[in-house]
Amino acid sequence: MKINWGTGIVLAFIGFISFIMFFVIRMNTNDKYDHDLVTEDYYKAELEYQTDINKEENAKDLASNITWKRTSEGLVISFPKELNVEQIEGKVFLYRPSNKQVDFESSISLSNHNLLIPDKRLLDGRWNIKVDWQYNGNSYLYKKEIVY
Incomplete structure (x- = not known):
């Protein structure tokens, strides 16, 4: 043919x-x-964006902000030394862009100015950390992209 x-x-x-x-x-x-969206309630989170900006501005007005460092025990988040730890409350969100199954949220409970996130909960690689906390009726927000 x-x-x-x-x-x-x-x-x-x-x-x-x-x-x-x-x-x-x-x-x-x-x-x-x-591939999923970053958050399930994306539009709701977008509407709350201005409050996040206000919280970040409040954090910039502090004498010192939150710091973090990696230790053999895990990730240590240090709150400002001049604040009373009994009045600090809030949540820590750790978001892994490459795998949402390992994302987690933890409440802030301090006995000293440091919060330890155990090494077994964190995988090596990039994380987005978000600390949403309150002190004396004021709200603060710390956001950082870290490589653990």
């Missing part, structure tokens, strides 16, 4: 469309290529 140029063009189109459909179906069915 002889194939003329019209039949060749039709076969080329069918082959190209099949090739594209194969990759579209593969990308939609494979969990490896599944």
Whole structure:
């Protein structure tokens, strides 16, 4: 059977469309290529963005801000020394951009000015840390991208 140029063009189109459909179906069915939004309630978080900006401005007005360092026990978050630790309350959020299954949230409970997050909870790599805390009725926010 002889194939003329019209039949060749039709076969080329069918082959190209099949090739594209194969990759579209593969990308939609494979969990490896599944990417989610940063947060589930993205639009709600966007509406609260101005309050976060105000909290960050409050934190800049402090004499010293939160610091962190990696130790053999884990991640140590240090609060300002001039503050009374009994009046500090809030939450620490650790977000892993590459794997949402290891994200976690922890309440702040201090006996001294340091909060320890154990090494077993943290994987090596990039983390986004967010400390949302209150002291004497004022709200503060510390956000940082860290490599652990």
